[in-house]
Amino acid sequence: MLMVTDDSLKRLAPSLEQYRNCDVIDINPGVCVWSAKLHDYLQPRRHLLVEPDRDLYYPYIDPLLNAPNSRYQHVSLETKIYNNTDKLLGHGLLPKQDEKDPLNTSDRRVNQSLLVTLNLTSRAGDRSKHVNYIAQSTYSAYSLLKSYLTNSVLNKYGLVRVLMWAPHSQARQILPTSAVHRGKDSIVGELCGEAELITCSQEFLDRDPREHRVRVQDYRQVLSRMEQERVIVPRGRQVKLKEPGFLDIPRSEILSLLKSKSDYSSWVQEWLSLEDRFARGEISMSKVPSPKDDVRHRCYSRIAKQLRIYRQRYDFLMKQRKTIHSLLGRRFDLDDNAGDDNAQIESKYEAIDNEAQKLIPHARGYFNLLLDDYRISKDRTTGLQWTRRHAEPLINHDEEFFPRQSLSLIDFRPRLSTLKRIDDNEKATHVLYVFDRLFYGPGVSLSKFLEEFAPGIVEYSVANVPALQTLMRDWHAGVSGIRARSVPSDVLLEIALAWHSWPFRVSTDILQRDMPISERASLVAAS
Numbered sequence: 001m002l003m004v005t006d007d008s009l010k011r012l013a014p015s016l017e018q019y020r021n022c023d024v025i026d027i028n029p030g031v032c033v034w035s036a037k038l039h040d041y042l043q044p045r046r047h048l049l050v051e052p053d054r055d056l057y058y059p060y061i062d063p064l065l066n067a068p069n070s071r072y073q074h075v076s077l078e079t080k081i082y083n084n085t086d087k088l089l090g091h092g093l094l095p096k097q098d099e100k101d102p103l104n105t106s107d108r109r110v111n112q113s114l115l116v117t118l119n120l121t122s123r124a125g126d127r128s129k130h131v132n133y134i135a136q137s138t139y140s141a142y143s144l145l146k147s148y149l150t151n152s153v154l155n156k157y158g159l160v161r162v163l164m165w166a167p168h169s170q171a172r173q174i175l176p177t178s179a180v181h182r183g184k185d186s187i188v189g190e191l192c193g194e195a196e197l198i199t200c201s202q203e204f205l206d207r208d209p210r211e212h213r214v215r216v217q218d219y220r221q222v223l224s225r226m227e228q229e230r231v232i233v234p235r236g237r238q239v240k241l242k243e244p245g246f247l248d249i250p251r252s253e254i255l256s257l258l259k260s261k262s263d264y265s266s267w268v269q270e271w272l273s274l275e276d277r278f279a280r281g282e283i284s285m286s287k288v289p290s291p292k293d294d295v296r297h298r299c300y301s302r303i304a305k306q307l308r309i310y311r312q313r314y315d316f317l318m319k320q321r322k323t324i325h326s327l328l329g330r331r332f333d334l335d336d337n338a339g340d341d342n343a344q345i346e347s348k349y350e351a352i353d354n355e356a357q358k359l360i361p362h363a364r365g366y367f368n369l370l371l372d373d374y375r376i377s378k379d380r381t382t383g384l385q386w387t388r389r390h391a392e393p394l395i396n397h398d399e400e401f402f403p404r405q406s407l408s409l410i411d412f413r414p415r416l417s418t419l420k421r422i423d424d425n426e427k428a429t430h431v432l433y434v435f436d437r438l439f440y441g442p443g444v445s446l447s448k449f450l451e452e453f454a455p456g457i458v459e460y461s462v463a464n465v466p467a468l469q470t471l472m473r474d475w476h477a478g479v480s481g482i483r484a485r486s487v488p489s490d491v492l493l494e495i496a497l498a499w500h501s502w503p504f505r506v507s508t509d510i511l512q513r514d515m516p517i518s519e520r521a522s523l524v525a526a527s
Helices: 002-019 033-042 054-065 081-090 131-136 141-150 168-174 184-192 202-206 212-229 251-259 266-279 302-336 342-357 361-378 425-435 446-451 457-464 466-475 489-501 508-513 517-526
Strands: 023-027 046-050 072-075 110-119 159-167 193-200 407-414
Touching: 002 033, 002 110, 002 193, 002 407, 023 033, 033 046, 033 054, 033 110, 046 054, 054 072, 141 159, 141 168, 141 184, 141 425, 159 168, 168 184, 168 193, 168 202, 168 407, 184 193, 184 425, 184 489, 251 266, 251 302, 266 302, 302 342, 302 361, 342 361, 425 489, 425 508, 446 457, 457 466, 457 489, 466 489
Parallel strands: 023 046, 023 110, 046 072, 110 159
Antiparallel strands: 159 407, 193 407
């Protein structure tokens, strides 16, 4: 982890200058390599090492504690961290921190005197006593992000910046590269702040489900930003573009994928193997006499039949993809060249939607995904944060971590503009209630999502949320034609606030009763 910590700190250095001599809360430091590097750079006035398993990591922790004029202090929490926040910060461990009134907008500010670094990985052993177990469950990435809405947990002393090391599964929830991975974690993150991926493995980027041409275009845009901002990438940390999929190249060039390390489906791998044998002359596509030696009946060999089936399957899938691109192209042209004849325009949109419904289910789902990616990426303010990144992440490697694994480092900085709109405990309660139920399925429509709350809420939202009306008009679709995963986070916030003002909503007391202890405590304290 030595090299990746050095390179990551160099990337973070300009923005960390304002945090010199601050307090640091370091949760799950483990072998303390990152902790020591961060400490040396920031020179904090107090550095709390919240490590429950000191017996395991004492060879790494004790030298830091026993150093001359050490500012480190070890803290051990054996129960859930949200129950111990008061114990952690209320017993003189951080005397310079002043507690703020929950949900008081005048007290909502970014606390630059406190920095949190968090390790969300899990370890073997007695998980019931591990903060690491809590990090994976109670103190997950989502628990951390939604604490910004209530000034609870680590945000009770002001909104804090967090540097979190996370497994790829959690990092992808916070910073999805496509609408297909967009869920409540990323939406709450979009509302509460800006998340930047500092470092990750190549595997994280290779799981990007977008088309090859879209990835290439996105990569070029980011490279342009990096050149403008003069971002330097150390040797060996450069991003490698994901190799094209088997439908991204013509069949005549399909053998070029034999050297690919991509994890294709089993039938594609078998097809490539047969095509390779055919190219070497081991398979003949000429008809041969039937097994009964009837010269009047000739047929293909069993292997040749299988090869023909795979080729036909490829041709069919390629035809479906071309149809998808044609439909999307027509739709995008309509979006860019909408005229004054609304009736004629709507009929063209309806015709495109009807043709999309005729696709096979898998192709129809792919059409919807590409459309959602286009919609959410077009919103440069509250859309996917991945498409707004200023630089490509630094690539790390398994052998740089102990124990050996692949992790991502995310820099999350809170943003006040949206949080100031949630200015009382009732609003926070109902916003959390709505966001906790995002989503019921990857392709669920906005209308189906809203219907889960109560009958009539769909009509009420359409009538009382101007941002939703604008979205429907711009996208030429009703609420049943808009998938929840493609709705910008600011529009979802407007819908949540409309739910709060709906006269037939569930009462605040009932909702708070079912909330986690940390959220309920902060909300009740504000009432």
